[in-house]
Amino acid sequence: MNNQDLINALLAGGFTVLGWFARELWSAVKELKADLAKLREDLPKDYVARSDYREDIRDIKSMLGKIFEKLDSKVDK
Numbered sequence: 001m002n003n004q005d006l007i008n009a010l011l012a013g014g015f016t017v018l019g020w021f022a023r024e025l026w027s028a029v030k031e032l033k034a035d036l037a038k039l040r041e042d043l044p045k046d047y048v049a050r051s052d053y054r055e056d057i058r059d060i061k062s063m064l065g066k067i068f069e070k071l072d073s074k075v076d077k
Contacts, residue, residue, distance in 0.1 A: 048056075
């Protein structure tokens, strides 16, 4: 086996490994794109919008204020 055959064999092995690695990266990127698309679709379903949250907190605070007023009036009697 001469030097050229050895170099060709090493290059073939190296490019084989490089090709396998590139294929794995490509499939991982495709899977990540699919996951990201699903996340974008599901995200609005799982989380509360900021404006809805603020309105609900405002309602809860007003209810608690009324409860505290009633409790204060009960204590005074």
